[in-house]
Amino acid sequence: MLQVTINGQPHKFVDGLTINEALRQIGVEIPTLCHDDRVDPYGSCRTCAVEVKGVGALVTACNTQLREGMEIQTHSPTVEGVRKTLFGLLAADYPAEAVAQFPDKQFHRYLKQYGVKAGGSRTAPAPDVPFMQDASHPYINVDMSQCVTCYRCVRICEEVQGQFVWKAWNRGDTTRILPVRGETMLDGGCVSCGACVDTCPSGALEDITVLARGVPTEWTKTICSYCGTGCEVNVGTRDGQITTIRPSDGPSNHGHTCVKGRYAFDYVYAEERITSPMIRRNGQWEDVSWDEVIKYISTKLAETIKQHGPDSIGVLSSARGTNEENFVAQKFARVVLGNNNIDCCARVCHSPTAAAMKMTLGTGAATNSLDEIELARTILVCGANPTDGHPVTGARIKQAARHGAKLIIVDPRVIELNEFATLHLQLHAGTNVVLFNAMGAAIVEEGLVDEEFVRTRLTEYEEYRKFIRDFSPEKVEKICGVPAAKIREAARIYATSKPSLSVHGLGMTEHIQGTEGIMALVNLALLTGNIGKPGTGINPLRGQNNVQGAPHMGCEPKLLAGYVPIEEARAQFESAWHVPLPTHKGLNMIDMLDAATKGKMKAMWAIGYDIVMTNPNTHETRRAMEQIDLVIVQDLFLNATAREFGDVFLPAASSFEKDGTFMNGERRIQRVRGAAKPQGLARSDWEIVCQVAKAMGKGEHFAYRSAEEIWNEVRSLWPEGQGISYARLDKEGGLQWPCFEENSPGTPILHVDHFTHGKTTALRRIEFVPPPQILSAEFPFLLTTGRNLYQYNAATQTSRTPNNGLHPTDYLQISPVDATRLGLADGETVRLRSTQGTAELPVQISDHVKPGEVYTTFHSVRVFLNQITTSQRDRYTQTPEYKVTAVNIAKLATPPVVV
Amino acid sequence: MNLKPATLSQIDEVITHYPTKRSATLPLLHLIQEEVGFISNEAIEWVAAKLGLQPINVYEVVTFYPMFRQKPIGRRHIKVCRTLSCALLGGYKTCATFEQEFHTHAGEVSPDGEVTVEFVECLASCGTAPVVMIDDELHEKVDAAKAKQLSDQIKAEAQARK
């Protein structure tokens, strides 16, 4: 503890604080114009200067360490005089209109506090070196006449996001903060994360929505509804309308967010949003009342059960819904319909991860936490493109690499993180098992295993050692396409530059050997002891906000809430719910469609799940959907499924319009809070489901009055979540399960002393199953797919926001070699053809893909890429192999008609 | 960028002087300016690529240093010292003389394209004030008369060239 005197009063502080941090602890406020906790102290504005006895010059509080015995004056006439002068100088030519319009801006507050009037005007002539004015960005207005040269935008862009959009140009009094070539932000590589706007103390950078709709009058802390990072955000509303979203200092995002979470919210107000229940009669959608639609559905479902049995109905729930909504959906299937035909969109993404990790480690979820990215000395990024798919996590990985962590990229493509990578293992798509086995073989051969860990925590090492010999890098380099020396180098780095942390995405899971690929990756962590320690582990980057939570709540045919197999927990649930649970094996989403094709699926309720758009091989999907008599779609929009096959449409509330919790990719439960009222007649998913349950005579099982009541039921059934109450979430913020008791801090790291299923686990021997020979003279290109920063999955939300202007369509990335061979120029449209169908889209020539391989995103409704993906599936979980399709590419004579 | 092979090899050599490539930013800009006469955006991006930097890292540097020019200048570059010691002995008059002689204003290319007159800060030859640098050559004790004389020389050279 340090003894320090502040303004004559003695205080004690822990060691290691800056003066500013200490002052904040005791509630002494000083101006800190250039300071933002998210970036390193800079000390350039000098407004935080304080007097320290015995030090000649004034001392800046933001970047001076507190020392024993300091005697500090924070508001002496001297320092207040300096501050007043500095604000006076900054305000001399500052537009007075801005101060009047936004009095709450940090700089404007200081001016008021120090009695300084802005001396400039918006109508004043521009100086010789003009200020940048730019309104070309869809979200950000730039008016540098309000710039106070605090460098916060420059530093946050570089230090947090890892872009380099803003820099100081010129010098002295002509210093101007400008992007590259001095022109527009977007030219300068801006990824529109909005961090610069968020930190700007004066409004030189401002959200266009704030300028148009006004400063928010209310703020609601909630969780972003895009990817699985789980960023905590503050939603600002004015007159009930969202005007801006700002990052909050949440445990998973630490005050950062991305273009989607920050800006892509206007889909809530999209014209096409459906806000009334509808029934399609004679091919026409008709608005109906809730009473009518509930009655209609309940009658139809009851009839279907009566005629075709309970197994003829399927329910698909949404990984974008809350835990509470997913819990209610699966309970509906099991208690009201009496079947286990409940699934969610995890089926098309990380089911293989969950399955593989459950089998090998005992828990099907990330072993470690996002905060450990900064602790890892090696980061392995496998089949993921975090800067696009999980931008906040991507930015953290980028920063870790900039600060010296070794970064190994395992991807068939070059991704943005390559720029910061130590190694890129550019494998052939679909050969993950081979590559990870080869790394395992190298680790074993070169004696790099963590022997202590092998001895105490692993079994079947000898068997693995013998098995893995056949995967020696030199033996398999041709199969996976990565030179043996590179494989060995990667193995050495991963095994020796510890702690090593792995993150992975759908490039790992959406394969025939998806589950096995994850097991092969887990083996590496086990062999090297990179598990159960800070900065290590296997960490799936979950794609959607609640894709960890949805199956965990029981939206999985084989599992009940808590991710427990039905048979293990049947008694517990039956006694809690006072009903017998169905005994039939449930159908997953893929099974349901297969059953539909065979005429066995008569009704389907899709909650926030666009089956037609999302599932692979659209033609096959359509054939299945055609067979279903009653298709109930519950969504914000009339999606492709609703348009083509829907009979009933139920308008759902968006994530901004309801309460509940999400579970992010690091097992963290966080509170979702309604910031605005649902539009029109829209309702939360859980309310709708409960009403139907009631109408079907099971009301007593669904008598919830709030999301919290549902959550409390979840907690009562799921011991690992027992300690996570709403009260705690509201007070402490998100908590990571396992969290058995109310006084438990939660568990950032799993498997520390033992695995969930016991002290030891076995190394799995994963054989490589060569993918069927799909390339042919007719289909000579291997197509792989992924996500783009600006769009989100089927783009239901993002395509209805100005994000569309930032990324209007999908592009086919093709190597320069192939483009030349096919005579293609950038932007020309091609027809992609697979065995299943065709899709048309423009090409983008890029050396990010290898010759023979092509890549595209799958967001655009116009392109409708899943018309060409195939029906190959993961051997364990039936997750579709979106990542590998053989295609033919033909140049189109004329561009396709845009509808 | 079409740089001469000699410049390119100087560039490659100078990069080896430093443990980090970024340090070679100023040397590269000098070499390019010596050959091309100014630093274009193309040159900036070329330097960035050469040194593995973000282009903006070169923009922020180029615009800081007044010796780097982002636009072409006249055939001869006349830099008159403006700072105190030279001003005390008539630096302002010296500059005005050049401006008059070439019908131009400081900072601009003369209408005939012959010169750019620039009023610069201290050239560190205060003992021989007022001083002027014409291209790389320092001229000392350049009072108005000597400025006229230097102007005449430049004009004569221009005439001879035509």
Next chain:
Amino acid sequence: MPAPAQRRIIFQHIDEPGYTNDLACYVKHGGYEIMKKAFQRPPAELVDEVKKSGLRGRGGAGFPCGVKWGLLDKKSGKPIYLVVNADESEPGTFKDRYIMHQDPHQLIEGIMITCFANNVKQAYIYIRGEFPHGARILEKAIAEARAANFCGPNVLGSSYGCEIYVHRGAGAYICGEETGLIESLEGKRPYPRIKPPYFPAVLGLYQCPTIVNNVETLCHVKHIAAMGGAEFAKIGTPNNTGTRILCVSGHVQKPGYYEFEVGKITMGELLNDVCGGPLPGRKFKAVIPGGSSAKVLKFGERFKGKRKVGAEMVDYDWAVEDVPMDFDCLGMIGTMGGSGGVIVMDDSVNMVEALANINAFYAHESCGQCTPCREGSLWMKKISSRMVHGAARPEDGQLLKSVADQIAGRTICAFGEACAWPTQSYVAKFGDEFKGYADAKKTAKPGGVTDLI
């Protein structure tokens, strides 16, 4: 009493007929002999000699060179760098120019002894961009020295190697500030670093321990190695040892550079006896003793106080002419010896205009990193230039002072002082001229008076 004679050590060969800047000439005059001897001694001994010599940095701050070297973090395991500050950017200073142009090998020898003494294996000479010939001369000299094995690998056949590279600046006063210079050398904007923690001796170039020394300082090192620290300390006056080069410019009959033992000559002797006094028909009005940022002295003002001479405290009562030209005496009277640049102004000069000239310089040279300097220097320029070119108000002087007072001591680097001191001292000493400037403007200037702004 006539002025003492110059004692030319550093400038021994400057302007000497027949003395050329090539290696052969240097060697003929005994060049590199001192280095050869120095290399026979343990490096620590050389450091001790410099400590004993009492040599103070000639770049501006006058910080003891040996102490600077002593602060060097030698345990970090990181390479140690020497950066030669050849930016010579303080207006009024023009000494290093002549060393580099006429006697570059003297500098190289000083560099090599310094590097050897401090286990430096890489030195950079950061030369101002306005010396293109100087850079070429140095490069040629380094190449000659390297070919003769005086630098480069295996110097003089030893296992010790050290490379020297020339790095050109591009017109920025701030690069004279050592951490700004380091940033510039790293290829960045020369924004001075925050100290602590970025003291060059610990976290300097490439975050490695770094010595930054001025050209003249390093030349002195050579002579200290030759004569020994104790002998060197006998030159000059106590705590102000050695010789120093005084650069005189402005309104004197014989401006130029003069090398004297530090403290052995007074301002009056320098200006009247050495530089020939004021221009015909003029009187001295003011003098800046140590580069344009030093506080101005007004002829006619007197300085009284006590000072230590030997073991005794004695009273002093000086006119400007009486002040000995050393670090301590100039510091005592509220200004500084700085970089040795003496700028003289006679009675033709209006001090408001002189200040406007200086303020324009500092506004142009502020790097723009911290608020007081960026905004304050601009503001001072605006006010002083408005006084000259627009309407002057009697209170403008006080207005200028009020801003200057909030800059000095409030900035990241010493530029804050550099740009505030002129304003503070001009307004304090020539307040009447500021008050009366509006009236003074109404009377036409006599012929021969030059514009300063």
